[in-house]
Amino acid sequence: MGYVKGLRCKECKREFPKEPIHVCEYCFGPLEVDYDYEGIKKVVSRKSIEAGPPSMWRYREFLPIDEDPKVGLHTGFTPLVRAKNLGKALGIKNLYIKNDSVNHPTFSFKDRVVAVAVSKALEFGFDTLSCASTGNLANSVAAHAAEAGLKSCIFIPDGLEAGKILGTLVYGTNLIAVKGSYDDVNRLCSEIAADHKWAFVNINIRPYYGDGSKSYGYEIAEQLGWKAPDNVVVPVAGSSLITKIWKAFHEFEAMDLIGPFKTKVFAAQATGCSPVTTAIKNGTDVITPVKPNTIAKSIAIGNPADGYYGVKTANESGGYGEDVSDEEIVEAMKLMAKTEGIFTETAGGVTLAVTQKLIKQGRIKSDELTVICVTGNGLKTQEALAAAFAPPQVIEPHLHSFEEIFSNSIMA
Ligand SMILES: *Cc1c(COP(=O)(O)O)cnc(C)c1O
Ligand SMILES: [Zn+2]
Numbered sequence: 001m002g003y004v005k006g007l008r009c010k011e012c013k014r015e016f017p018k019e020p021i022h023v024c025e026y027c028f029g030p031l032e033v034d035y036d037y038e039g040i041k042k043v044v045s046r047k048s049i050e051a052g053p054p055s056m057w058r059y060r061e062f063l064p065i066d067e068d069p070k071v072g073l074h075t076g077f078t079p080l081v082r083a084k085n086l087g088k089a090l091g092i093k094n095l096y097i098k099n100d101s102v103n104h105p106t107f108s109f110k111d112r113v114v115a116v117a118v119s120k121a122l123e124f125g126f127d128t129l130s131c132a133s134t135g136n137l138a139n140s141v142a143a144h145a146a147e148a149g150l151k152s153c154i155f156i157p158d159g160l161e162a163g164k165i166l167g168t169l170v171y172g173t174n175l176i177a178v179k180g181s182y183d184d185v186n187r188l189c190s191e192i193a194a195d196h197k198w199a200f201v202n203i204n205i206r207p208y209y210g211d212g213s214k215s216y217g218y219e220i221a222e223q224l225g226w227k228a229p230d231n232v233v234v235p236v237a238g239s240s241l242i243t244k245i246w247k248a249f250h251e252f253e254a255m256d257l258i259g260p261f262k263t264k265v266f267a268a269q270a271t272g273c274s275p276v277t278t279a280i281k282n283g284t285d286v287i288t289p290v291k292p293n294t295i296a297k298s299i300a301i302g303n304p305a306d307g308y309y310g311v312k313t314a315n316e317s318g319g320y321g322e323d324v325s326d327e328e329i330v331e332a333m334k335l336m337a338k339t340e341g342i343f344t345e346t347a348g349g350v351t352l353a354v355t356q357k358l359i360k361q362g363r364i365k366s367d368e369l370t371v372i373c374v375t376g377n378g379l380k381t382q383e384a385l386a387a388a389f390a391p392p393q394v395i396e397p398h399l400h401s402f403e404e405i406f407s408n409s410i411m412a
Contacts, residue, residue: 064208
């Protein structure tokens with residue numbers, strides 16, 4: 001039923017069968033899903049997509065499942081918001097926010113990758129889901145495990161935000177906090193994966209998982225009226241999203257769904273964890289792993305799995321990479337909320353603050369069509385803003401109590 005031919009090594013191009021594997025056994029390159037594009041081209045058109053469901057599954061021919069999707073049927077097709085107020089504040093005329101802070105069901109872009117990974121895990125016959133997560137993936141895997149009726153065991157670094165922890169536990173999973181950073185968690189999970197026949201969505205299911213991210217790029221193009229933007233600014237952790245947005249635009253071009261494009265792809269990281277943007281700035285494609293130290297915990301991966309490809313994407317597209325301090329992240333979160341009424345998490349603060357930097361550097365110009373990627377919800381990272389606001393004024397339930405503070409000009 002599907003259009004997946006198999007897996008293929010991104011480096012040596014050797015072919016592999018559709019299995020829960022992710023590394024080439026010859027050259028250790030990452031495996032990628034290989035599609036029958038000729039077959040897809042015969043059945044897919046703008047019209048057929050527009051007639052599809054209001055979810056990421058309107059692009060199902062481009063997603064790596066063979067049977068009907070089994071979970072996450074309502075995921076994706078999130079708003080592309082024309083951000084006039086924010087654009088004005090930044091001094092640019094043509095700004096959009098792709099808003100996955102309202103993605104179904106766990107309010108981050110991770111629901112896209114997990115919808116695909118869990119549907120695929122069910123096709124493979126797994127009974128247990130697992131992952132190494134910086135928080136949002138944990139939320140999403142736990143929720144989709146509940147929906148699928150599968151067992152789950154989820155690993156996070158200790159010290160994550162309360163919202164990310166409770167937002168995982170509530171689904172009735174086994175949540176394990178590991179002393180150390182995400183990179184320690186990930187290494188441990190690779191060892192566990194050798195002993196337990198579980199579907200680790202971002203390890204042995206990674207080739208399928210990653211392609212869920214493509215839907216974010218497809219939606220940007222469709223929602224812009226079937227064209228790619230001039231610029232897209234992407235928050236980067238493992239570098240899956242940034243490379244797959246780029247892939248999505250290329251696939252749509254090859255399928256004649258959009259015309260030729262010259263999108264510049266910009267990588268956004270926090271200075272406290274910027275292995276990818278540092279490599280871009282230094283003009284090298286060699287990633288030097290770092291020890292993360294930033295409030296942007298959801299994108300704090302010091303040794304990114306696809307970092308090399310993230311750098312390549314920014315360079316190939318003519319984009320760039322920048323990073324910002326924790327203070328700049330907090331200011332940007334507040335600015336987005338104040339101008340657009342969108343409360344993003346720290347990662348969205350990173351994206352916006354980096355965009356501000358790129359505008360100042362002249363890398364993003366006023367009349368260019370720019371999309372910034374908001375990938376997660378601010379209610380999950382409230383700690384970041386804990387010191388930013390005084391508590392509300394408390395009054396007695398009497399008119400004169402209100403008039404008293406009102407005359408003290410609270411409406412300023
Ligand atoms: C995971 C995540 C990203 C980036 O993920 P990649 O690993 O680079 O694909 C961006 N924003 C948020 C909120 C995330 O949770
Ligand atoms: Zn290979």
